[in-house]
Amino acid sequence: MTEPIIRFEKVVKRFGDVTVLDGLDFTVAPGEKVTIIGPSGSGKSTILRILMTLEDISDGVVWVGDEPLWHEKAADGTLKPASEAHLHRMRTRLGMVFQSFNLFPHMTVLRNITEAPVHVLKVGKAEARERAMGLLDMVGLTEHADKFPYQLSGGQQQRVAIARALAMRPDILLFDEPTSALDPELVGEVQEVIRKLAEEHDLTMLLVTHEMRFAREISDRVCFIDAGAIREEGAPEELFTAPTEERTQDFLRAVL
Ligand code: ADP
Ligand code: MG
Numbered sequence: 001m002t003e004p005i006i007r008f009e010k011v012v013k014r015f016g017d018v019t020v021l022d023g024l025d026f027t028v029a030p031g032e033k034v035t036i037i038g039p040s041g042s043g044k045s046t047i048l049r050i051l052m053t054l055e056d057i058s059d060g061v062v063w064v065g066d067e068p069l070w071h072e073k074a075a076d077g078t079l080k081p082a083s084e085a086h087l088h089r090m091r092t093r094l095g096m097v098f099q100s101f102n103l104f105p106h107m108t109v110l111r112n113i114t115e116a117p118v119h120v121l122k123v124g125k126a127e128a129r130e131r132a133m134g135l136l137d138m139v140g141l142t143e144h145a146d147k148f149p150y151q152l153s154g155g156q157q158q159r160v161a162i163a164r165a166l167a168m169r170p171d172i173l174l175f176d177e178p179t180s181a182l183d184p185e186l187v188g189e190v191q192e193v194i195r196k197l198a199e200e201h202d203l204t205m206l207l208v209t210h211e212m213r214f215a216r217e218i219s220d221r222v223c224f225i226d227a228g229a230i231r232e233e234g235a236p237e238e239l240f241t242a243p244t245e246e247r248t249q250d251f252l253r254a255v256l
Helices: 044-051 084-091 109-119 125-138 154-167 184-198 212-218 236-241 246-255
Strands: 006-015 018-028 033-037 059-064 071-073 079-081 094-097 172-176 204-208 221-226 229-234
Touching (some): 094 154, 184 204, 221 236, 229 236
Parallel strands (some): 033 221, 172 204
Antiparallel strands (some): 006 018, 071 079
8 A cells, every 4th residue: 555645643633621633543645635524613624724834733743755744753763843944844745725715915816826936945937937827727817817816706816826826836735615715606616626636646635625516526535524533434425325423424414
């Protein structure tokens, strides 16, 4: 079996007295498209935010490939807390698309996409621009390159956000409810872009969504999480049609 590209090993996350992740074990294989479903407040966003190093962990280890994310290997092989330089390097391997787009409002669409490649990866401006135009073509927005985010619809802004994440050439792309802030008529165009990405074999995708039909279409595997642990997981056709756990059944009955 191939080594996982993401591995949560007995990960605990507490906010004060509240335990949000309670010894989470979770792996994703390279190139795999995994969807996380579960009730509100179950820890789905926290998992993605930990991977983006937006939240630290209280216990356990998170691995990205053969490197620990929140730790570094010392010379004797033991793990010590990660330095800022290590975190910075690890961060470039992952990209994230948020529910609320989070584009830089004062920058054009093109600048939104070239900013991080130029300033973080030190890609030349001309090259960054060329890549950005290629990505805008992929998301169907070339004619909007010089506009500002406020001039675009929510669906267009979210497609820019996807292009921006891809511009960093991440190994892993995370999506946190990417269509739930959109008007219903704009959901399809964003799902279409994500679906196209999911058909690529190399990219590893981890998606949180409440759109069960979409999850079913694009995922290799669906994980149901409740109260900070995975309660059931499987191929979408199994989990959606014949869930074995009562909690999964209750959840699916409520959302389907
Ligand atoms: P989900 O995305 O599944 O809805 P989250 O991962 O956002 O859930 O949150 C899980 C739990 O952690 C919730 O109870 C939430 O209130 C709590 N939580 C999340 N972030 C923080 C924070 N920064 N401080 C305190 N509690 C938090
Ligand atoms: Mg969430």
